[in-house]
Amino acid sequence: xxxxxxxxxxxxxxxxxxxxxxxxxxxxxxxxxxxxxxxxxxxxxxxxxxxxxxxxxxxxxxxxxxxxxxxxxxxxxxxxxxxxxxxxxxxxxxxxxxxxxxxxxxxxxxxxxxxxxxxxxxxxxxxxxxxxxxxxxxxxxxxxxxxxxxxxxxxxxxxxxxxxxxxxxxxxxxxxxxxxxxxxxxxxxxxxxxxxxxxxxx
Amino acid sequence: xxxxxxxxxxxxxxxxxxxxxxxxxxxxxxxxxxxxxxxxxxxxxxxxxxxxxxxxxxxxxx
Numbered sequence: 673x674x675x676x677x678x679x680x681x682x683x684x685x686x687x688x689x690x691x692x693x694x695x696x697x698x699x700x701x702x703x704x705x706x707x708x709x710x711x712x713x714x715x716x717x718x719x720x721x722x723x724x725x726x727x728x729x730x731x732x733x734x735x736x737x738x739x740x741x742x743x744x745x746x747x748x749x750x751x752x753x754x755x756x757x758x759x760x761x762x763x764x765x766x767x768x769x770x771x772x773x774x775x776x777x778x779x780x781x782x783x784x785x786x787x788x789x790x791x792x793x794x795x796x797x798x799x800x801x802x803x804x805x806x807x808x809x810x811x812x813x814x815x816x817x818x819x820x821x822x823x824x825x826x827x828x829x830x831x832x833x834x835x836x837x838x839x840x841x842x843x844x845x846x847x848x849x850x851x852x853x854x855x856x857x858x859x860x861x862x863x864x865x866x867x868x869x870x871x872x873x874x
Numbered sequence: 875x876x877x878x879x880x881x882x883x884x885x886x887x888x889x890x891x892x893x894x895x896x897x898x899x900x901x902x903x904x905x906x907x908x909x910x911x912x913x914x915x916x917x918x919x920x921x922x923x924x925x926x927x928x929x930x931x932x933x934x935x936x
Contacts, residue, residue: 777879785877793913799920803927812924831925837890856886863917 687726687738696739697722700746706825707750707833717753721746751833754843777860793863796871808870815865819858826851827858876904881911885918 687693697718704714725742780791787793802808816824826844829835835843841851876884881904884897893901905912 781877781879785879787878787910792910793917795913796917796920799924803924809928809931812928827925831922832929852887852890855890856883859886859889859918859921860882862921863914866917866921 696742700742703743704746704750707828708753709825713753717746717749721749747833751835754829754833754835755839777857780860780864794867794871796867799871802870811866811870815862815869818865819861823854823858823861826854827862830855876900878904878908878911881905881908882914885911885915889918889922 700718700721701714704717705711708714708717721742724745725738728741780788782788816828819827826840826846829840829844830837837848837851840846841848844851846854881901884893884901885905887893888898888901892898905915
C-alpha cells in the first residue's frame, strides 16, 4: 500500500485492522471469482474496488458502511467486465456441463409429468420472518453453494447482479432457451433445498 | 392443460419474459387447480425476494 493511500485510510481507524481487511478481501474475491470464473480478473476487480472505496474512506463511519460501498463498487466492476466480455469474443469452455447440470428432474415427476409422492412443493410458512433470521441465511448460502456451478453463476448474474437475460446470453454465449433451462433448474433446486433444510424443519 | 412439470417450467419462464396469451391462460388455470404448483409459483416469486434481500444483506453485513 502506498503512503498516500495509507494517509487517507488513517481516517477510518477500523480499516487499519488487517484481520478485517483480509476477511473482507476474501469475501470480495470469492464473490468476484464466482461471477468471473477467472482468478486473476477477479483479483484485479477486487483490487480496483478496494482502491476506489479506500480513496474515500474518510467519509465512512465504520466497517458496515465501508463494506456496503466496496461491494457496490465491485458489483459495478463485475457488471462492466461481463458486459465487455462479448466484445473481445472469448472462446470460453462451452463444454463445461457436468452430468448434474443436465439433470431433468425425472425423480421429481412421474412419466405423465405429475409430482411424485413426497416431492410436491410445500407452502412455506411465514417466509418473511425467515429473512430476519441469521440461520436462514446460512442455509440459503449453503443451498447456493450446492447448486451446480453453472446454475449458481447464472442465477447470481440474473438475481443478484441484476443483468438482463439478453446480457447474460451474450456474455455466456448461451441461447435464450439454455438460459431459461439453467434458471429453471436453479430455482427448482434452491426451492427443494430450502424446503428440506429450512421450511420443513420449522 | 400443461402437466405439473410443464407448469413449473412456465412458472420459471414467466420470471424472464411475458408468456404468450394461451400459455399464460393454461398456466393460470393449472395453478388455480393444483395446490402443489400453486406453492411452487408462490415459492418462485419469494425466491426472487430472497435474492434481493440477500443482495442487500451481502453489502450491509459487517
